Amino acid sequence: MSPPQQPSSTNPNSLKIRLTHRFLHNLNNLNKKRSNLDNTQIHRRSHRVKLAAYASMARVVGSRRAWSRAILWKIRNRKVFTRNKRVDHKTTHHHHLARSIKRRTTNHSNHKREYVDPNGNSGQEVKLRKLVPGVETMDACGLLDETADYIKCLATQVEVMRNLVDLYSTI
Amino acid sequence: MSSRRSGSGASRITDDQIIDLVAKLQQLLPELRNRRSNKASASKVLQETCNYVRSLHKEVDDLSDRLSRLLSTIDDDSPQASIIRNEFTQTFPIIEFLRVY
Numbered sequence: 303m304s305p306p307q308q309p310s311s312t313n314p315n316s317l318k319i320r321l322t323h324r325f326l327h328n329l330n331n332l333n334k335k336r337s338n339l340d341n342t343q344i345h346r347r348s349h350r351v352k353l354a355a356y357a358s359m360a361r362v363v364g365s366r367r368a369w370s371r372a373i374l375w376k377i378r379n380r381k382v383f384t385r386n387k388r389v390d391h392k393t394t395h396h397h398h399l400a401r402s403i404k405r406r407t408t409n410h411s412n413h414k415r416e417y418v419d420p421n422g423n424s425g426q427e428v429k430l431r432k433l434v435p436g437v438e439t440m441d442a443c444g445l446l447d448e449t450a451d452y453i454k455c456l457a458t459q460v461e462v463m464r465n466l467v468d469l470y471s472t473i
Numbered sequence: 474m475s476s477r478r479s480g481s482g483a484s485r486i487t488d489d490q491i492i493d494l495v496a497k498l499q500q501l502l503p504e505l506r507n508r509r510s511n512k513a514s515a516s517k518v519l520q521e522t523c524n525y526v527r528s529l530h531k532e533v534d535d536l537s538d539r540l541s542r543l544l545s546t547i548d549d550d551s552p553q554a555s556i557i558r559n560e561f562t563q564t565f566p567i568i569e570f571l572r573v574y
Contacts (some may be wrong), residue, residue, distance in 0.1 A: 332544075333544060342537075345503075347542075348537045350541070351538075352534060352537035426523055427521035430519060430523050433523060433530075443487060446491065449496055449522060449526075450494070450498050450501055452500050452526070453498075453525065453526065454501065456529045456530075457529060460529055460533060463532075463533065463536040463537070463540060466540060467536055467543065470543040470544070471543065
């Protein structure tokens with residue numbers, strides 16, 4: 303039985319196809335500036351492809367999700383960062399400080415260092431918040447929901463990349 | 474499964490939501506998906522989730538590495554290069570190719 307209620311954004315075929323298009327588009331842009339792939343060092347080339355992958359994911363999902371918004375935000379700020387290194391260094395520190403103060407006051411009200419959910423686990427949740435972009439200050443429900451979506455998209459992106467590697471490996 | 478408690482049942486509803494979300498997450502994890510017991514503990518699910526996300530990140534790194542090497546070696550005239558260049562006009566072969574994989 304086909305699942306009719308599945309929204310197109312999470313339908314695996316639609317997501318995979320859209321990710322493929324977007325990722326190929328980004329790779330094409332990389333490819334056009336030949337210097338990006340030929341003359342630069344290997345780890346930089348690889349880093350650019352990796353950025354293209356995360357950018358594709360975030361772009362396809364758009365602003366619908368906290369994790370995609372966080373990635374898009376990081377990409378836009380990265381461009382500013384490379385231009386105004388000194389200024390952004392200060393704002394980054396300020397952001398870190400503001401966020402850590404916020405975290406401290408929140409934990410104070412809970413009388414615990416870490417959030418503990420009804421099942422009594424805390425350590426893993428903190429680790430998860432560091433792994434998934436954009437979920438640092440979310441409640442437990444939001445965190446789980448975002449993580450599920452993030453995993454779906456990430457797994458599909460990996461599939462797309464695997465297909466491309468297979469395609470380009472067969473000569 | 475409505476709230477069973479009287480008074481403000483807000484926290485109780487959230488517990489149920491969390492249980493559902495944890496179950497939904499469990500279905501996505503390759504390690505726990507095929508378990509006979511349909512419910513693994515929440516801490517186990519979270520732990521597996523962290524491991525899975527980490528492994529996916531690592532795979533993206535590895536595949537980016539391989540892809541960047543391959544892209545720099547393909548000939549401009551090869552069919553592979555034409556796929557990456559003409560991907561908007563030749564969507565049909567790409568989709569067919571994906572279905573095979």
